[in-house]
Amino acid sequence: MKRISLSILVVISFFIVGCETEVELNDDYEFNSYVFCLLDQNADTQFVRVNRAFLGSNSADDMVKYEDSINYKSGDLNVEIIDEGNVIRLEGDLVSKEAGYFNNSDYIVYYTTAPITFSSADKLYELRVTNNLTGEVITGKTSLIDNLTLNDPNPNFDVSFIRNCSEEGYCFGRSFTINWRSSENAVKYEVTLRLVYDEIDLSTNDTIVGKYFDFYVGANSNTRANSGTVMTVDFSPELFYTVIGRSVETPPNTVKRLPRVEVLIAAAHEDLSLYIDATKPSNDINQNKPSYSNLSNGIGLFSSRNYRNVAQKQLPFNPQSIQKLIESDLTKHLNFRTN
Template sequence: MKVKIILFISFTITLFGCKNDLVINAPYKDIAIIYSFLDQNEPVQFIRIEKLYQNNATTNTTEGAQIADSLYFDTLVVKLINIVSRDTFYCYRVDSIPKDKGFFSSAKNTLYATKIPQNNNADEVYQLHITNPKDNKTFISKTSLVKDAAIDNRKIVINLVTPNHTFAFRFTPGRNAALYDLIVRFQYKEMIKSDTNNFEIKNVDYFVAKSAAISGSLEKSTIVSREYMNYLRGKIVEDNTKVRRSLAIIYQAYGGSAEFASLLDLSKPNLSVVQKNPEYSNVSNAIGIFSSRNFVELKMETDPTNLLLIESNLPNFHP
């Protein structure tokens, strides 16, 4: 499983990856591992619930890890409760999403899913409530739903003549967001030179900020024009069998909640020789994180001469 912590990547990895904690030859006890990141802009919300893997005396670690049923609870009652509106949304079991291959069995991938209404104007808090009917044990957590950021739609001007020229990324953070990844996406069309009807839409993502904490009601970051162009040159290599055409510059903002900010903070290297960072969990009677994220993007207004400038500095681009 990838360990690089970037907001929009890490949420996906947590839900659909193969990571399971490992306890070797410990007394058996069902311990739940729970991960979920709500996103009001997603049509379906997913919750990953697994058992902490525990080896036993009759099965070695490698053999036991390949028994898919040992990683999941037989029956669970899973629901999301909107604490503000008091609406309850029961989750259904999903077994159709492929699981990344790894040390643990990928033959089965059980998730729980449900739909929640979108209301960007409401300040919403959701509680995750899970019950295991087998022993009546409950696992509970709650998170404030991160709302949409508002990206400022100003015309982008790129200037390669002035040495330190910059263009801005301005946005108003969404309610309940604690940190952001900010991305400037360059989108282009790449065609086969001998058959321009055969093409692919490609993107180059430039990170303006990674896991940046919110400091005010209006956030502004700047991008140096020359640095941005050099980055694009490094990512788009010359290929004389292709013809390319620029399409758009898109600003993207990935927001994370306070719980995710706490997780990142505890994930930072501990330079002490005696202390160990505690593992973060905000789920009662279980291990894991129940949190919220939000993704918005905006196609920016770009002067046509700027797109021509970009194309003239990149290989195999033609108007």
């Protein structure tokens, strides 16, 4: 039996995930296509990646070294997104690939800056990839995910990671909760708290505005994929300060000011959630995993996500939380200042 092997590097939520899939086929020598696209109405550019999946009598080790085994050439494909009858034709752009196991020739990524808009949970976008050499057409459809509503922390107030301890003054809060309402079509949610600050070089008085560090909070799921369900994730404020203290760099002769946070939530469409589950590493002895594709006449995924700062602005630390940054043994070496 011959084996088809393919590999693609994709961005899921705000992580880079390497996905490797193997599919066994009995057919004679042929090429298949692997397509990956995630629509996000909050992104200024939408991308589509199309690769060849090779099948032949030579070993996979030999075939991955040849460009035409895994990449299409300019002009081979016509890639379009259809928005209620409006056809958006995507442009191709060459992307450089680092040297590695696979052929490292430049490959084409298709993109459009045309706006992608959410009007209802039932509205469908269609992806159409036409092979100009064979006439074969790959299609897929997806709906979008509406923007989420953040309940807590309240965007109208400064954030507090501190509680009042009568004997000790101010100490870390026992827990910090992020609370939002689910959106239709979304199943998986991943939450990141982004610490944003300004850094000043005291020798030159130059200021770098908007340096940041991302703290992964956690994930939650809503298998019903409905809207309005209250979703929460919690974390320890003391752990947050601990990770900041261990991870944020402090160049010599610098101070930091104006700490604030963004609440970043990535919501994954049901199809994307199924794809993630099908491609994640298996911890079982049985390594034969089911594959997942929602495309017609091709392999891969056309789905959507919604990724943005759900607070819609940067939320300042309250004075007590800033003072804890300055005085705590966990973070005092970072040189945060109030002015």
